Amino acid sequence: xxxxxxxxxxKRREDTxxxxxxxxxxxxxxxxxxxxxxxxxxxxxxxxxxxxxxxxAAEMPGVLATFTGEDxxxxxxxxxxxxxxxxxxxxxxEPKRPVLAHGKVRHVGDAYAAVVAETLEQALxxxxxxxxxxxxxxxxxxxxxxxxxxxxxVHDEIETNTCFDWGWIEDNRxxxxxxxxxxxxxxxxxxxxxxxxxxxxxxxxxxxxxDPGTGDYKLTTTSQNPHLSRLLIAAFVLGIPENKLTVxxxxxxxxxxxxxxxxxxxxxxxxxxxxxxxPVKWTATRTESxxxxxxxxxxxxxxxxxxxxxxxFIAFRTETMANVGAYLSNFATVTPTFLHGTLMAGNYTVxxxxxxxKAVFTNTAPVDAYRGAxxxxxxxxxxxxxxxxxxxxxxxxxxxxxxxxxxxxQYPYASAAGLEYDxxxxxxxxxxxxxxxxxxxxxxxxxxxxKNGKLRGLGINAYIEACGIAPSNxxxxxxxxxxxxxxxxxxxxxxxxxxxxxxxxxxxxGHETAFPQIVxxxxxxxxxxxxxxxxxxxxxxxxxxxxxxRSLAVCGSAVxxxxxxxxxxxxxxxxxxxxxxxxxxxxxxxVFTIKxxxxxxxxxxxxxxxxxxxxxxxxxxxxxxxxxAFYDPANFTYPSGAYxxxxxxxxxTGKVTICxxxxxxxxxxxxxPMIVTGQVQGGLAQxxxxxxxxxxxxxxxxxxxxxxxxxYAMPRADDLPNLVVxxxxxxxxxxxxxxxxxxxxxxxxxxxxxxVNAVVDALVRGGHDVDHIDMPVSPSRVWAAMNK
Amino acid sequence: xxKITMNINGxxxxxxxxxxxxLSTALxxxxxxxxxxxxxxxxxxxxxxxxVNGKAVKSCSVFAAELDGATVDTIEGQANxxxxxxxxxxxxxxxxxxxxxxxxxxxxxSAAELLxxxxxxxxxxxxxxxxxxxCRCTGYQGIVxxxxxxxxxxxxxxxxx
Numbered sequence: 001x002x003x004x005x006x007x008x009x010x011k012r013r014e015d016t017x018x019x020x021x022x023x024x025x026x027x028x029x030x031x032x033x034x035x036x037x038x039x040x041x042x043x044x045x046x047x048x049x050x051x052x053x054x055x056x057a058a059e060m061p062g063v064l065a066t067f068t069g070e071d072x073x074x075x076x077x078x079x080x081x082x083x084x085x086x087x088x089x090x091x092x093x094e095p096k097r098p099v100l101a102h103g104k105v106r107h108v109g110d111a112y113a114a115v116v117a118e119t120l121e122q123a124l125x126x127x128x129x130x131x132x133x134x135x136x137x138x139x140x141x142x143x144x145x146x147x148x149x150x151x152x153x154v155h156d157e158i159e160t161n162t163c164f165d166w167g168w169i170e171d172n173r174x175x176x177x178x179x180x181x182x183x184x185x186x187x188x189x190x191x192x193x194x195x196x197x198x199x200x201x202x203x204x205x206x207x208x209x210x211d212p213g214t215g216d217y218k219l220t221t222t223s224q225n226p227h228l229s230r231l232l233i234a235a236f237v238l239g240i241p242e243n244k245l246t247v248x249x250x251x252x253x254x255x256x257x258x259x260x261x262x263x264x265x266x267x268x269x270x271x272x273x274x275x276x277x278x279p280v281k282w283t284a285t286r287t288e289s290x291x292x293x294x295x296x297x298x299x300x301x302x303x304x305x306x307x308x309x310x311x312x313f314i315a316f317r318t319e320t321m322a323n324v325g326a327y328l329s330n331f332a333t334v335t336p337t338f339l340h341g342t343l344m345a346g347n348y349t350v351x352x353x354x355x356x357x358k359a360v361f362t363n364t365a366p367v368d369a370y371r372g373a374x375x376x377x378x379x380x381x382x383x384x385x386x387x388x389x390x391x392x393x394x395x396x397x398x399x400x401x402x403x404x405x406x407x408x409x410q411y412p413y414a415s416a417a418g419l420e421y422d423x424x425x426x427x428x429x430x431x432x433x434x435x436x437x438x439x440x441x442x443x444x445x446x447x448x449x450x451k452n453g454k455l456r457g458l459g460i461n462a463y464i465e466a467c468g469i470a471p472s473n474x475x476x477x478x479x480x481x482x483x484x485x486x487x488x489x490x491x492x493x494x495x496x497x498x499x500x501x502x503x504x505x506x507x508x509x510g511h512e513t514a515f516p517q518i519v520x521x522x523x524x525x526x527x528x529x530x531x532x533x534x535x536x537x538x539x540x541x542x543x544x545x546x547x548x549x550r551s552l553a554v555c556g557s558a559v560x561x562x563x564x565x566x567x568x569x570x571x572x573x574x575x576x577x578x579x580x581x582x583x584x585x586x587x588x589x590x591v592f593t594i595k596x597x598x599x600x601x602x603x604x605x606x607x608x609x610x611x612x613x614x615x616x617x618x619x620x621x622x623x624x625x626x627x628x629a630f631y632d633p634a635n636f637t638y639p640s641g642a643y644x645x646x647x648x649x650x651x652x653t654g655k656v657t658i659c660x661x662x663x664x665x666x667x668x669x670x671x672x673p674m675i676v677t678g679q680v681q682g683g684l685a686q687x688x689x690x691x692x693x694x695x696x697x698x699x700x701x702x703x704x705x706x707x708x709x710x711x712y713a714m715p716r717a718d719d720l721p722n723l724v725v726x727x728x729x730x731x732x733x734x735x736x737x738x739x740x741x742x743x744x745x746x747x748x749x750x751x752x753x754x755x756v757n758a759v760v761d762a763l764v765r766g767g768h769d770v771d772h773i774d775m776p777v778s779p780s781r782v783w784a785a786m787n788k
Numbered sequence: 789x790x791k792i793t794m795n796i797n798g799x800x801x802x803x804x805x806x807x808x809x810x811l812s813t814a815l816x817x818x819x820x821x822x823x824x825x826x827x828x829x830x831x832x833x834x835x836x837x838x839x840v841n842g843k844a845v846k847s848c849s850v851f852a853a854e855l856d857g858a859t860v861d862t863i864e865g866q867a868n869x870x871x872x873x874x875x876x877x878x879x880x881x882x883x884x885x886x887x888x889x890x891x892x893x894x895x896x897x898s899a900a901e902l903l904x905x906x907x908x909x910x911x912x913x914x915x916x917x918x919x920x921x922x923c924r925c926t927g928y929q930g931i932v933x934x935x936x937x938x939x940x941x942x943x944x945x946x947x948x949x
Contacts, residue, residue: 015881018889021823021863028822201827201890253890286828508888508925678884685927709832717928718915
């Protein structure tokens with residue numbers, strides 16, 4: 001077996017191009033004769049468009065074309081990917097999301113016109129010359145006002161600004177209500193899950209091209225999911241035949257969810273390219289990213305935990321308002337519902353769970369999935385209320401969790417929130433955490449901090465999440481408008497090296513290194529002889545891209561299944577070569593051998609023979625060695641973890657300093673531990689950012705106050721401690737062939753409650769009467785909590 | 789439009805720029821050196837860091853027209869003469885100091901400047917020095933480890949402060 005198979009911490013091969021400046025991101029492409037697009041974006045949060053006069057703009061130097069919302073009135077809209085039904089049986093309200101706003105603008109940054117010019121500077125100058133009469137209307141930015149104030153409507157036809165009012169599981173509702181009413185102890189907590197801006201370092205960019213000779217379109221774009229964009233543009237937005245449109249997502253500089261979706265700018269550059277017959281390029285500024293990328297989180301939740309007096313959980317009940325912003329982004333409806341409510345039993349044997357979510361339109365940027373997508377919101381609510389409950393009952397936070405953990409002999413475990421967990425061992429994770437984070441030594445460290453005048457706190461957290469969202473038949477029943485499988489084609493070339501075309505997309509996850517490890521492991525070949533092709537709809541099978549930690553568990557499983565087919569076919573070829581029956585051939589370490597003999601043939605010889613079939617029995621054996629598998633999972637995968645953090649709070653200023661952050665996760669089988677560790681560390685940084693620093697803030701008029709990196713506090717290197725990561729406490733996923741569960745979201749899910757638990761712990765131990773502080777736990781909020 | 793000549797990565801290179809053209813734009817658009825990235829419009833992110841006359845600068849914050857006769861080094865010129873990764877680049881690969889790769893050119897250029905002025909920086913000094921470079925992927929852990937390793941220090945010995 002060559003080095004570098006499953007489990008090897010292989011260094012990433014893609015690094016070479018990134019480290020030498022040879023990565024190719026969308027903005028790095030400038031096709032011959034490229035023209036440049038710039039957008040006019042609303043400066044008011046809610047406004048009636050009385051007129052948009054493009055005549056002056058059209059006369060500006062270099063201007064080639066202008067567009068307004070009127071040009072797209074007859075065009076389709078960008079749809080939501082998941083239909084949700086309200087508790088009363090009513091379908092969700094689904095306003096059309098046009099390519100460019102017409103009639104009304106609905107959030108600051110809502111694009112209502114576009115200009116294409118010879119140079120970017122000319123396009124920007126021409127946008128300044130647009131004469132738009134937009135009459136400012138009252139805006140609604142907070143959800144309570146939006147629901148209460150029927151006079152100020154985001155969409156005139158939606159009278160309560162409510163998209164849906166969803167219950168999960170509705171059949172559990174009465175039992176949960178009764179259990180809470182009868183319970184000896186109920187802990188109630190109201191909290192905000194703060195709105196975040198994903199801020200992938202590479203701003204979104206799109207290049208539209210059209211070939212009048214063939215009628216072919218090409219969209220080069222910053223996408224996590226190129227086939228989805230192609231499908232939406234073809235079927236819903238522009239009506240371009242799917243076979244005439246190639247969507248190409250080259251190197252992509254981070255996504256974190258914000259590049260899953262189809263955005264209107266992609267449709268516009270295609271329409272403009274068709275009109276002009278030349279390439280049209282748009283690259284967002286960071287300001288545009290703040291205004292017009294989908295934001296994340298933004299929940300206001302009331303959670304109740306009913307327990308016995310010994311801390312045994314009886315019921316969880318939540319009421320959540322989820323901001324969807326001004327329009328429904330593609331997965332805005334599934335994120336607060338099925339990706340959130342179904343996780344509301346956490347790691348615990350609780351008999352009653354009921355979740356209510358109201359999705360609310362406001363005059364803010366659309367909100368959609370951001371790293372973790374619903375799972376961080378669920379975990380945050382649960383793990384905060386559990387900490388508060390433990391304090392009320394006088395229990396240790398580790399003890400109350402252990403008391404209620406699902407035990408390792410209870411799998412498969414049907415949770416009260418409707419999922420069937422296949423494997424896990426939460427006690428083992430907590431055992432490991434106690435040791436790795438040295439929880440026993442906390443008091444000593446606390447005393448040391450006290451000597452320096454600092455309040456030290458310890459926060460712990462357990463989480464479970466659902467990754468690799470599936471299976472298609474179930475999600476279809478629940479309202480999904482897409483299937484949730486993935487696909488891979490393994491093409492063994494005549495000279496024996498291998499090209500693997502995958503539906504997943506890498507934007508930092510190291511697919512080019514990790515996927516070959518699977519194939520190499522199975523075929524007994526050098527991983528460097530295996531290459532991954534991804535991101536180009538003209539080359540890859542129809543797959544669903546990368547989000548929700550699905551790449552390895554779902555697409556990796558497709559790679560596995562396709563490689564199994566390769567082995568089956570190759571065995572038949574080897575049998576032919578060795579003049580025996582396939583059932584007498586065994587394959588090991590890249591060699592096909594007649595069982596019980598030393599008569600054998602190597603994989604490379606079989607590959608060559610597959611393409612030179614001069615002596616084939618063609619009735620029984622096809623030439624070639626290329627196989628495709630579509631893999632539709634039987635269930636979600638369920639990564640879990642236990643995290644601990646210690647913080648110091650400066651009582652003079654309220655500033656929180658993170659002293660340690662320890663993450664123990666169960667990701668099942670790990671293909672490349674180096675990459676997985678990096679994924680967790682990145683997620684931790686985003687979760688710590690949410691807990692301490694990041695916040696997307698609109699004023700009452702709907703102006704975005706945190707609209708640049710000067711106003712929005714992105715974590716820097718010195719905001720973070722050393723991040724200790726351990727994924728050795730693994731239990732295998734039981735239903736996919738690799739046994740992997742997914743790792744990309746874990747850190748962002750587990751760290752926010754860990755940090756806030758630690759901060760509250762520090763204040764309580766310091767004698768302050770504090771139950772909760774909303775994120776970000778900034779110095780001013782902490783100081784105010786200490787000095788109320 | 790002013791014509792300027794710069795020594796870029798060891799080669800004399802001339803181009804015409806507008807007075808308002810930023811160095812980052814001139815490198816990317818005029819000279820096709822797209823390794824220098826633009827991640828923001830407020831000089832916060834550091835993806836565009838290059839060396840001008842031997843010092844690290846954010847190339848989005850200087851006008852190209854002011855740099856006639858200057859020496860500019862970009863990520864494209866950092867590899868060893870034989871094309872292999874230099875010590876810092878190799879350390880980034882060895883210690884998983886990058887994921888999506890977009891901030892990476894700026895990080896490598898900043899790291900080179902840091903190690904020039906402070907060959908054995910402490911972990912705290914590295915974190916402090918990286919104030920002007922944002923990474924959204926790595927949590928900075930791999931980057932800090934890489935810079936420690938490139939400086940000849942033992943990475944596993946890094947202790948939580």
